[in-house]
Amino acid sequence: MVLVKGFYDDIHFTESNISGFNIVGNDLMIDIHSGLEIYPPHPLANSHTMSAPCCLIFKNVVSSQRTFSIYAGDPKKDGFKETKKVFDKVSEPEPNKAYEEYGVEGVLLEPKAWISWKIIAEEFSVDDLKE
Numbered sequence: 001m002v003l004v005k006g007f008y009d010d011i012h013f014t015e016s017n018i019s020g021f022n023i024v025g026n027d028l029m030i031d032i033h034s035g036l037e038i039y040p041p042h043p044l045a046n047s048h049t050m051s052a053p054c055c056l057i058f059k060n061v062v063s064s065q066r067t068f069s070i071y072a073g074d075p076k077k078d079g080f081k082e083t084k085k086v087f088d089k090v091s092e093p094e095p096n097k098a099y100e101e102y103g104v105e106g107v108l109l110e111p112k113a114w115i116s117w118k119i120i121a122e123e124f125s126v127d128d129l130k131e
Helices: none
Strands: 003-005 017-024 027-034 054-071 080-089 100-108 113-127
Touching (some): 027 113, 054 100
Antiparallel strands (some): 003 113, 017 027, 027 054
């Protein structure tokens, strides 16, 4: 397992396939099944492939806003049947901490949907899930 803190700007999400997520306490973990592109100078750029799974970890999350555009059938030709928005207030911001806004997007595998996600958190890391 290699856990890399930061380097958010070196990650490209558009082709990501998101298999799930979990909020534990004030932290949010997003499981990426495949499709995450990592560019240099990110420390995982030379070892992570787009077909490999990984986990995005957001520490001390203040809020999470997900917009799900649920596919009507075939994503390439049928479009969307509905859009849902979900807002989670996870914690109160602490005055002595710096928070950033992060954006994640990709295909949620179940239910099959395009997801756009805005997350306000103190810290971001990637776990390559390799043993």
